[in-house]
Amino acid sequence: MDKKNQKKAVALKYDHESGIAPKVTAKGKGQVAHKIIELAKKHDIPIKDDPDLVEVLSSLEIDEEIPSEIYVAVAELLAFVYSMNSKRYSK
Numbered sequence: 071m072d073k074k075n076q077k078k079a080v081a082l083k084y085d086h087e088s089g090i091a092p093k094v095t096a097k098g099k100g101q102v103a104h105k106i107i108e109l110a111k112k113h114d115i116p117i118k119d120d121p122d123l124v125e126v127l128s129s130l131e132i133d134e135e136i137p138s139e140i141y142v143a144v145a146e147l148l149a150f151v152y153s154m155n156s157k158r159y160s161k
Contacts, residue, residue: 079103080127081110082136084148091135092144097128116154118147 076099084092096106110117123143130136136144 076100077103077107078121078124078128079106080124080130081106081115082127082144082147091138091141092148093135094127094130094132097130097132099128116151118150120147123147 078099079097079102080094081096082092083095098106107117109115120143123140126140126143127136
């Protein structure tokens with residue numbers, strides 16, 4: 071696979087009680103992306119495949135808050151995560 075088409079992954083951290091926007095906690099492509107995804111699966115962290123959002127988020131620095139321009143997209147992502155968590159814990 072050429073470098074242009076390598077898998078990318080970005081991990082976000084969000085504490086809804088803090089009132090602070092989500093932050094990028096990890097990002098990478100190729101083997102690093104696979105490791106991020108592997109760790110998420112290992113720790114039962116929901117994964118959403120959204121190449122367009124990953125592309126935008128991967129341009130941010132580690133520990134950088136997401137910009138307000140993509141709040142809606144990230145809010146949709148967080149709604150997905152909350153939905154997955156509620157399904158998992160309601161069993």
